[in-house]
Amino acid sequence: MSSQPVVPPVVVVGAGPVGATAALLLARRGLPVLLLDRRPHPSGLPRAVHLDDEALRALADAGVVEEFLAVSRPMAGLRLLDARHRTLAEFRRTGGAGRHGWPQASMFHQPDLERLLRAAIDRTPGIEVCGGEEIVGLADADRSVTVTVVERATGRRRDVVASAVLGCDGANSTVRGLIGARMRDLGRPDRWLVVDLRTRVPLPVWPGVHQVCDPDRAATFMPVSGDRYRFETRLRTGEDAADLTGPALTELLAPFGAQDAEVVRAAEYVHRAQVTDRWRRGRVLVAGDAAHLTPPFVGQGLALGLRDVHQLAWKVAAVVTGAAGEDLLDTHGAERGPHARALVRLAALVGRLMTGGGAGAVPVRRAALTAVARVPALAAYATESRTPPLRPGPLVDRRGRAGRRLAGTLVPRARVRAGGQECRIDDVLGSGTAVVASAGPGCVAVTTGGRRTEVEDVDGALTCWLREAGARFAVVRPDRVVRAAG
């Protein structure tokens, strides 16, 4: 009788949306997962409210995107307003199907997302969840890590042998500290009041994010999902959250028609712009808020974290199963670091646009808007909701015209017809590396594992995507990022 080799679990630390998604992605690749969280139950706090359609590729591969769409709402875009609420600039997002087949921007209530992720984990074999357990030590060995864990209620300690450890344990990450990583500031911290609201009747507001660029009283207002709204305002020096309750808050909400809304939660929050200086020690890696903190002004906090684990899960699976060498894990920080820094800097720039004040207010705003328009990666984000491409490296070959255009970006999740059935290209790409090539009018060929399949390019989106980049083919990684094109 042959026995399967026993692979120790991948320990995922932190069962928030990033850790939970990581656990699902790893389990769907056949790895056993131990998901630890210091809290006995999900937090229930509505922190993140927005995801872009690129981040939904991670939820799709985790098997929960349909459930996410059922609890979220398409968002119309981002409007920059002046102090008198006149529109300075507007960046629209398509509420219908964007290039990935979903709304370009979706708003949601975080506890809804956490609930559906937890339900998916409960029905996925191979994931063990341990709440109320805290990690206190990590010892690297050859191809494994010993994780020391304490049960918070009893103080009982135990050692777990892990094949890898993913620190998705948030802003105050223990894992980050244990691997000797430090956060590096990309901007100054800023104190804001964050208010979650509910209304009995829907408010007649534009269904997008309003950013009030007023150095004296910078503010953000947005419909979330259902009857929920969020208002945020920068706290002035010497002001705290308690100063902005009652009539003072009612006055701030009035321009949005939300003066009668129920205040569900009002809390001070310090917005930070930080990225870790180290993403890995051996087989221990950090992701999500453990690796970066962003001001919320372009709604990228959670999206960055979901992309981290989407781009990491297949690499961890390849290394742990011996299909790739340990150095594959070096690409995690090399790819995610510049991407995170670019988006954190963009968010900080929008923050300056909202709060830059004094005599320099007008030039600050003009300079920032010019910067957004001039830097291609920023312009692509502002106008088309495309995040910056991954930098060239061992898994991103940006040589040649086609490589420069496509490598490091996501293949569109286009509609295709395969074997008489309509589906999305991701369903044909499978879970490994694939090649997508033009194959005559209205047709593309997908090669996976040496097998070539011709599919109908239903809307011509893939043919057009290749043609516009001057490409005949694109090599697509398991995380749907283009590795090379030519």
Ligand SMILES: O=C(O)CCc1cccc(O)c1
């Ligand atoms: O750029 C986008 O599409 C998202 C804008 C956004 C979303 C959520 C909060 C926020 O302050 C901005």
